[in-house]
Amino acid sequence: MDRSKALAALSALAHETRLDLIRLLTPQGNEGMAAGQIAETLGIAAPRLSFHLSALEQAGLLRSRKVARNVFYSVDPRGIGLTISYVLNDCCCDNPEVLAACGHGRDAAADQGVVAVSGTENT
Amino acid sequence: MDRSKALAALSALAHETRLDLIRLLTPQGNEGMAAGQIAETLGIAAPRLSFHLSALEQAGLLRSRKVARNVFYSVDPRGIGLTISYVLNDCCCDNPEVLAACGHGRDAAADQGVVAVSGTENT
DNA sequence: TTGTCAATTCAAGTTTTCTTGAATAGTTGA
């Protein structure tokens, strides 16, 4: 993932409503959810939802498909994963302490004999 | 990490200059780098740098310490790690496809269906 | 065709974020 795509994806993630959308849609898998149903679930106005869905899709974090009158939106797990990977890999150079703190890089952390992660917050 | 902190951290990451700062400072470890040296390295004006450094520190992604006339900034690996963890864990429910795509969830990806990795709050 | 429904686009206004030069605070050495 290149610089500008990663930046677009991070900007897309950096909004409460859009984070809610990711949270809502991820468990729905590939089927996703129709815009109308999303709007109802989150209680937000249609144009506003459309704006945010479009931002996420533009950033490569969501996909959409039309079914009759409805448009179903689903997450693009690869888009999200690659964005995270960009931060960890390209920006943080796979820093072991970062990986340890994010809880998904045990190998790297262990391999490099990282100095004990200064007290984890929610353990 | 709670919702609003995660959002602040993501917003802080979603800017080119600030991503450059993370990229520059991560390899410097705890010692970090003085503001003036950072400004020179990245070629940006002092007030602008101050603005972005402060945004990152406010968001818990950087730390600072004064040494004589200088202020040294260094990354807070835990802040970055917990932010990533929030996205993967809280927003994406440790979705195996997301973890697989981000390349730091080998176990979960391999096991497909295991929700175990999240070093932060499992078992 | 006509009416209805689902979703998006438009336009306007508001708010937030970012950049820049000028001014300010704090530290050090002469």
Place this chain on the structure above:
DNA sequence: TCAACTATTCAAGAAAACTTGAATTGACAA
């Protein structure tokens, strides 16, 4: 004390992002 240096804060303006109601498009059913 004074001058030099480092960094931050301030103020103003510019740019970008967000929200809202109205209008529009496209699909379907009667």
